[in-house]
Amino acid sequence: MLERLAPQVKTQETQSLGSDDCEIGFALSDEKEHVMLSRPTRCICIRILEFAALVLFSSLFLAWLALSSTRTTGAPFPAASPLSVDVDHLWAQYSPYFPVAKYKPLPRGCKVSQVNIIQRHGSRFPTLGAGVAIQVSLARLLRARNFTDPRLAFLANYTYELGQDDLVALGASESFSAGALQFERYRDIVRHGNLPFVRASSSKRVVESATNWTAGFASASNEMFKPKVSLILLEYLNDTLTNKMCPNAGNANEQTHHWQSIFARPIVHRLNQAAPGANLVDIDIPYLMSLCPFETVAKRTKSHFCDLFTQQEFEAFEYYGDLNKFYGFGYGQTLGRVQGVGYVNELLARLTGKPVQDHTQTNRTLDSSPVTFPLNRSIYVDFSHDNTMVAIYAALGLFQQPKHLDPAHPDPDRTWMVSRMVPFSGRMVTEKVQCSGKTDQFVRILVNDAVEPLEFCGGKHGLCELDAFVQSQGYARSDGAGDFEKCFA
Ligand SMILES: *[C@@H]1O[C@H](CO)[C@@H](O)[C@H](O)[C@H]1NC(C)=O
Numbered sequence: 001m002l003e004r005l006a007p008q009v010k011t012q013e014t015q016s017l018g019s020d021d022c023e024i025g026f027a028l029s030d031e032k033e034h035v036m037l038s039r040p041t042r043c044i045c046i047r048i049l050e051f052a053a054l055v056l057f058s059s060l061f062l063a064w065l066a067l068s069s070t071r072t073t074g075a076p077f078p079a080a081s082p083l084s085v086d087v088d089h090l091w092a093q094y095s096p097y098f099p100v101a102k103y104k105p106l107p108r109g110c111k112v113s114q115v116n117i118i119q120r121h122g123s124r125f126p127t128l129g130a131g132v133a134i135q136v137s138l139a140r141l142l143r144a145r146n147f148t149d150p151r152l153a154f155l156a157n158y159t160y161e162l163g164q165d166d167l168v169a170l171g172a173s174e175s176f177s178a179g180a181l182q183f184e185r186y187r188d189i190v191r192h193g194n195l196p197f198v199r200a201s202s203s204k205r206v207v208e209s210a211t212n213w214t215a216g217f218a219s220a221s222n223e224m225f226k227p228k229v230s231l232i233l234l235e236y237l238n239d240t241l242t243n244k245m246c247p248n249a250g251n252a253n254e255q256t257h258h259w260q261s262i263f264a265r266p267i268v269h270r271l272n273q274a275a276p277g278a279n280l281v282d283i284d285i286p287y288l289m290s291l292c293p294f295e296t297v298a299k300r301t302k303s304h305f306c307d308l309f310t311q312q313e314f315e316a317f318e319y320y321g322d323l324n325k326f327y328g329f330g331y332g333q334t335l336g337r338v339q340g341v342g343y344v345n346e347l348l349a350r351l352t353g354k355p356v357q358d359h360t361q362t363n364r365t366l367d368s369s370p371v372t373f374p375l376n377r378s379i380y381v382d383f384s385h386d387n388t389m390v391a392i393y394a395a396l397g398l399f400q401q402p403k404h405l406d407p408a409h410p411d412p413d414r415t416w417m418v419s420r421m422v423p424f425s426g427r428m429v430t431e432k433v434q435c436s437g438k439t440d441q442f443v444r445i446l447v448n449d450a451v452e453p454l455e456f457c458g459g460k461h462g463l464c465e466l467d468a469f470v471q472s473q474g475y476a477r478s479d480g481a482g483d484f485e486k487c488f489a
Pocket residue numbers: 073145146147276
């Protein structure tokens with residue numbers, strides 16, 4: 001009945017670079033879809049012109065290649081090894097889903113009475129902007145006259161075949177599996193007449209992830225319980241599941257450029273020696289490295305690009321993503337966490353069963369109706385993007401760091417690792433908990449199955465009293481302590 005309450009908009013889904021500049025914006029500000037006709041536009045144009053020139057160049061080059069017989073080195077290609085767990089968990093926000101810990105049952109006598117899930121869409125192709133940037137870097141690599149390292153031999157006959165923006169098959173199955181898992185885990189609070197209330201932000205890949213989740217949930221229940229996507233929130237309007245409402249928010253370019261100039265330099269040197277004539281530059285490195293995750297999730301077999309880089313280099317790639325999110329939407333961005341306040345206020349409303357109190361990103365019309373924002377369900381599921389979820393974590397107070405991440409020196413003990421926070425299909429689950437013999441209710445939060453300590457509300461084994469949890473959310477309850485106004489002022 002409620003399905004497609006709002007029309008789904010596909011034509012608006014052009015990728016943009018949001019507030020990031022041409023270099024970093026393409027690859028790592030991957031979740032924004034509105035074209036903002038401001039500073040970035042010039043950069044997009046330059047990058048696209050460069051792309052066109054390189055496409056022309058590479059067509060000529062490939063024509064030459066077809067006629068040339070001296071190109072292939074003929075060196076044996078190293079046998080493809082299975083994906084190393086270590087490396088596949090170092091792909092920052094391009095990591096396929098993995099649980100960070102084993103789900104911990106609640107203490108004896110306690111049970112879940114309500115569940116709130118917010119989940120990122122599943123694995124996907126590069127966004128438009130990232131795809132263009134990747135192909136620019138690739139064309140540069142393919143300018144090489146020959147390859148002196150056998151690991152590059154595959155490039156002699158290489159075609160870029162990735163699609164754009166959409167989920168890949170693995171992405172659909174990640175969401176399906178999540179729906180099945182969550183039915184199994186929370187089946188005790190599922191009833192006919194009390195099915196999960198499911199919302200999705202309007203990007204096609206987000207809506208499809210929501211649909212795949214409902215299919216997994218239904219399948220695990222032997223089609224007994226068939227939730228529907230109840231509401232789609234349009235991304236160009238008030239929407240707590242996306243991050244487009246804070247035009248003044250800054251970006252992470254300064255920090256990511258700094259780190260790039262440190263970690264990419266030796267890789268540039270090595271690849272330029274192995275591919276004489278390519279003349280790669282620092283910015284090409286994160287794009288070329290991102291082909292490892294993108295091709296791997298798309299083809300479900302390890303990409304040749306993964307073999308071009310070491311484990312230490314993927315650790316540096318992870319840190320590049322960590323800095324990007326920390327200074328883009330996390331604690332390092334003055335107007336980062338305010339973009340998570342709307343969702344947190346909706347979460348508080350559901351946990352306390354009281355109407356939403358929010359003056360930020362919420363749609364007050366939708367949130368004040370029991371049809372579009374019911375308060376009497378047991379399971380709420382929202383589908384969103386990585387940047388938005390990072391802002392929500394920071395608004396809540398999760399993943400606090402002793403100090404801001406250093407753009408030159410990664411702390412190996414940091415807990416801010418985006419592969420563990422927002423991998424594809426990453427999820428935060430807020431459980432409301434009732435324990436026998438106690439009148440108080442409790443809250444527990446899991447991110448990718450790891451129990452968060454909730455030290456900010458006195459968490460014991462990750463459990464806070466509901467009242468203490470609500471008290472701890474002063475930043476959200478004050479609509480971001482003046483920060484929301486700064487988004488526009
Ligand atoms: C690759 O190119 C360099 C520079 O043109 C040349 O010295 C070298 O012999 C070439 N190697 C092969 C295997 O063709």
